[in-house]
Amino acid sequence: MESASPKLIAGKSPINGRGCFAAIPLKRGRKIGELLGARISNAEAARRVAKGGKIRICELDDRWSIDASRGGDATAFINHSCEPNCFSRVTRGHMLFFALRAIEAGEEITLDYTPSQHPGRRCTCGAAKCRGVMM
Numbered sequence: 001m002e003s004a005s006p007k008l009i010a011g012k013s014p015i016n017g018r019g020c021f022a023a024i025p026l027k028r029g030r031k032i033g034e035l036l037g038a039r040i041s042n043a044e045a046a047r048r049v050a051k052g053g054k055i056r057i058c059e060l061d062d063r064w065s066i067d068a069s070r071g072g073d074a075t076a077f078i079n080h081s082c083e084p085n086c087f088s089r090v091t092r093g094h095m096l097f098f099a100l101r102a103i104e105a106g107e108e109i110t111l112d113y114t115p116s117q118h119p120g121r122r123c124t125c126g127a128a129k130c131r132g133v134m135m
């Protein structure tokens with residue numbers, strides 16, 4: 001998958017499958033990108049999660065989710081970490097990602113998914129303060 005954003009690039013991740021990596025250094029607080037994909041209802045999101053497989057769905061609010069498995073860019077591959085370097089914020093129906101601290105070029109972009117679509121799954125983030133399990 002080609003990245004639409006020059007700030008980010010998808011690649012093989014030591015955490016899980018493919019990941020999202022910084023292509024350039026990113027300053028703390030900088031907007032990193034937006035989760036792109038199809039807007040679906042939370043009921044449809046629940047059906048897709050129940051089917052299993054790779055899930056790239058994020059809930060926007062109590063009605064809507066984004067499924068980034070089609071039409072997404074590198075942000076679709078942001079993996080969970082218990083000690084993340086990015087955070088998300090929902091603004092007018094858009095899920096935006098920002099740098100939580102300075103991020104070096106080549107560093108994997110990670111987000112603390114809380115709650116995640118896989119509660120109870122073993123966490124493989126490798127962080128020193130890893131909780132050991134997805135929330």
Ligand SMILES: [Zn+2]
Pocket residue numbers: 081082083123124125126127129130131132133
């Ligand atoms: Zn962890």
